[in-house]
Amino acid sequence: MMRRNQKGMTxxxxxxxxxxxxxxxxxxxxxxxxYNEYFSVKTALKGVASEPExxxxxxxxxxxxxxxxxxxxxSSNVKPEHVRVENDGSGLKxxxxxxxxxxxxxxxxxxxxxxxxxxxxxxxxATPSN
Numbered sequence: 001m002m003r004r005n006q007k008g009m010t011x012x013x014x015x016x017x018x019x020x021x022x023x024x025x026x027x028x029x030x031x032x033x034x035y036n037e038y039f040s041v042k043t044a045l046k047g048v049a050s051e052p053e054x055x056x057x058x059x060x061x062x063x064x065x066x067x068x069x070x071x072x073x074x075s076s077n078v079k080p081e082h083v084r085v086e087n088d089g090s091g092l093k094x095x096x097x098x099x100x101x102x103x104x105x106x107x108x109x110x111x112x113x114x115x116x117x118x119x120x121x122x123x124x125x126a127t128p129s130n
Contacts, residue, residue, distance in 0.1 A: 027104075030102050030104060030110060031102075031110065031112075033102075034100045034102065034110075034112045034114075035112075037073075037075050037076075037077060037078075037100070038112075038114045038116070040070065040073035040074075040075050041070065041075060041078060041096055041114070041116050042116050043069075043073070044066055044069035044070050044073065044075075045066065045094055045096065045116055045117075045118035046118065047069050048062060048065050048066050048069065048094065048118065048120075049094075049118050049119070049120050051065060054092075054120055055120075059085035059092075062085050062092070062094060062120075063080065063083055063085060066083060066094065066096075067080070067083075077098055077099075077100045078096060078098050079098070082096055082097055082098040083095070083096050084096075084097075091119060091120060092119075092120040093117060093118065093119050093120065094117065094118045094120065095115075095116075095117050096114075096115070096116045096117075097113075097114070097115045097116075098113075098114055099111060099112065099113050099114070100112045100114070
């Protein structure tokens with residue numbers, strides 16, 4: 001009689017593989033909301049840039065438009081102090097720089113630093129009327 005060799009994973013190797021896969025899934029679940037929020041910020045910036053009459057808005061109005069869009073997308077990590085609207089001579093630019101800190105395991109944290117910039121296509125600063 002011919003003897004057949006068994007093939008496949010043992011229970012111990014299956015548990016090890018599942019632990020590794022589970023660990024990486026846990027990491028992805030922690031990082032996904034951070035990157036999803038970053039893409040929401042980029043989308044909001046593009047939406048603000050496509051607004052009609054953006055050249056006639058002052059920086060406070062531009063920030064308000066941005067934060068209204070961020071509120072809709074549940075972006076809670078971007079604060080007003082993280083947003084700058086500047087005129088660099090060639091037009092208005094909106095800069096968003098912020099940091100997100102997520103607890104990973106115990107006292108280990110994951111820190112994500114995000115930076116986005118949107119050119120408002122040659123817009124100039126409107127002078128506020130008194």
